[in-house]
Amino acid sequence: MAETENSSPEIFVPEEWSNAAEAITNNSNSSNPPSVFVCGPKNSGKTTFSRHLLNVLLRRYSKVAYLDTDVGQTEFTPPGLLSLIVVDKVTPDLTIPCLKTPDRCFFFGDISSKRNPTAYLTCIFSLYDHYRKQHCMKSTIDSHDSAGLPLVINTPGWVKGIGYEILVDMLKYISPTHVVKICISSEIKNLPAGAFWLDEGNTNRVTVIEINSARRDHLKRSLLVQKDSRLLRDLRVMAYFRQCFPSEMNISTIKELAHALAAHPPYEISISSVKMKHVHCEVPKTETFYCLNATIVGLAVSSGVSDELPHCVGLGIVRGIDTFKGLLYVITPVPQQTLENVDLLLQGFISIPTCLLQVHLFP
């Protein structure tokens, strides 16, 4: 098969990438759909390959589940969320990520697992359990997808030190059918060869596919495109809050979005109807409102079951707090009906993009 430029001109799909995606899709046993763990060092192309694989899988399966563990560079949600998404449409342009409503989502509230690897892994394991229960086990899935949905797991590029240990824990828990390892020319930065997370003799249940990053120079050195991660995160957050307005409304600049958000009537949430919690630190009670005002919060619904994590239904900007009236003013694209179930506001380290604040969103 010849190497191809994909439908989007900037994305280059080398022969070994397309062979890997085709092999995973075609050789999978239809009664046991593939679960594919995509890993490798930073900027090696994990997200780009995962998007390509999703599209190839969607030619055979009507739906594919996507477990997004790259909390700082999320694919279908704003950053800081960990989610399981069911995708049923091919993404024609692999360069443009798009927002989708997750099937299950948790507010992690940070852009890396560094600060709290345990909480991070708890969310990932719970999302995977949800996938197994709802989209994989024959007794629970709907008749159209009686064999269950394939799963693509995109992972962060933190593959050394604690990042490596986190990856190993994820691999052991998920026990994927396929691991796609993307390698770059600087070998020291790559993950170890083979099924590095398994003991010898235990490797026959997994297919490990090693592929190279897509672009190399004439000396065969990887050409890695450095992303402006912070800018990409800000764009994600802005695209998310753009959804507060109808698509036909003319908002094409950051300034227009900032003004539209400032003028947008917020939801009123009674302070007494919600609990507030910072997911990564203890906030003194007297400081709760100061700490909360003009921040991004996760809008969550407590499960009622003590050891179950609260489900996040979306993000909101706390636009103002009136302690006399006992009201919080929140801007969010989450529909009112869903918002009515929200009983928990989760705060983390996801901040309002400074470019929105610079145009006097909160004068």
Ligand SMILES: Nc1ncnc2c1ncn2[C@@H]1O[C@H](COP(=O)(O)OP(=O)(O)OP(=O)(O)O)[C@@H](O)[C@H]1O
């Ligand atoms: N096959 C490709 N063709 C063209 N550009 C690519 C390709 N693979 C990766 N890139 C570019 O390289 C950059 C990094 O790619 P990508 O986001 O897929 O890497 P990643 O491994 O997921 O990164 P991270 O470790 O930050 O999550 C992006 O700008 C992407 O567009």
